[in-house]
Amino acid sequence: QKEVEQDPGPLSVPEGAIVSLNCTYSNSAFQYFMWYRQYSRKGPELLMYTYSSGNKEDGRFTAQVDKSSKYISLFIRDSQPSDSATYLCAMRGGGATNKLIFGTGTLLAVQP
Amino acid sequence: NAGVMQNPRHLVRRRGQEARLRCSPMKGHSHVYWYRQLPEEGLKFMVYLQKENIIDESGMPKERFSAEFPKEGPSILRIQQVVRGDSAAYFCASSPGQGIHQPQHFGDGTRLSIL
Numbered sequence: 001q002k003e004v005e006q007d008p009g010p011l012s013v014p015e016g017a018i019v020s021l022n023c024t025y026s027n028s029a030f031q032y033f034m035w036y037r038q039y040s041r042k043g044p045e046l047l048m049y050t051y052s053s054g055n056k057e058d059g060r061f062t063a064q065v066d067k068s069s070k071y072i073s074l075f076i077r078d079s080q081p082s083d084s085a086t087y088l089c090a091m092r093g094g095g096a097t098n099k100l101i102f103g104t105g106t107l108l109a110v111q112p
Numbered sequence: 113n114a115g116v117m118q119n120p121r122h123l124v125r126r127r128g129q130e131a132r133l134r135c136s137p138m139k140g141h142s143h144v145y146w147y148r149q150l151p152e153e154g155l156k157f158m159v160y161l162q163k164e165n166i167i168d169e170s171g172m173p174k175e176r177f178s179a180e181f182p183k184e185g186p187s188i189l190r191i192q193q194v195v196r197g198d199s200a201a202y203f204c205a206s207s208p209g210q211g212i213h214q215p216q217h218f219g220d221g222t223r224l225s226i227l
Contacts, residue, residue: 008152034215043116043203043218044155088154097160097168098145098207100216104154 003027006089006103015112019076023089023103026070030091030101033065035074038086038105047087048074079110115139116219117186118204124225125194133189133222137206144187145216146179149201161187191224199226 006023013019021035032051036044048063050056050072056063062075072091076083086105092098115138125131137144143162147155160168161181172179176194181187191198201223205216 006154036218041220043118043220046215046217049215090155097170098143098214098216099157099160099168099171100145100147100155101157102147102155104152 001026003101004089004091004103007106008104010107010109012109012111013079015079015081015110017079017110019074019079019083019108019110021074021076021087021089021106021108023072024070025072025091025101027091027093027101028067028070029093032092033063033072034090034100035061035063036088036090036102037083038088040085044088081110081112084108084110116204116206116217118202118219118222120222121220122223122225124227126227127195128193131191131194131198131224133191133202133204133224134186135189135204135206135219136186137204138217141206141208141217143207143209143214144181145205145207146187146189147203147205147218149203149221155203158189194224194226196226199224 004025035048038044050063053067060077064073088105089103090100117136146158149155157171159179176192178190201221203221205218207214
């Protein structure tokens with residue numbers, strides 16, 4: 001079983017829709033959760049960074065963490081064609097190691 | 113992704129040759145991380161370095177792969193005697209330090225192709 005599971009998609013939505021992206025994980029030691037956006041042939045770009053359970057909002061993006069269910073989500077409101085990309089969840093534990101464990105990514109296409 | 117510079121962007125090698133990938137971290141960042149991205153597999157951690165020190169190499173293959181981050185100059189990921197299975201995108205990330213609020217910022221990667 002992978003430490004982090006993420007539906008690869010592709011997910012296709014019309015412009016203006018609310019998008020929900022999700023990851024589940026198995027390691028209860030994970031405490032820090034991130035969402036990265038990756039455009040084709042580019043590197044991952046940090047979107048959201050959250051600690052432990054709860055919600056965090058930044059513009060059209062909301063990140064949710066439910067540690068009891070080992071489940072994290074990213075919501076995108078009023079989706080735009082420019083949001084079309086692969087979205088990667090990533091997480092790490094609270095110890096000395098800084099290594100990130102990534103999901104495989106969900107490919108999102110927002111249709112104009 | 114401005115700031116973390118990786119070169120070359122594309123690298124073609126024949127089986128048995130050596131590949132050298134370079135990464136210059138963002139200004140003020142002293143921590144460097146290397147990840148490998150294979151199709152359908154997402155990014156996999158390889159190694160974490162500070163200046164002149166390897167902190168965590170738990171993701172590095174035991175043979176043919178090495179990494180360094182010298183006092184001066186970029187971090188280097190070196191792959192000796194490359195094989196077809198080494199074909200992948202290799203990403204470097206950097207952070208100012210190790211702390212929990214020090215997110216990693218990525219470069220645009222080096223795409224390595226083995227003929």
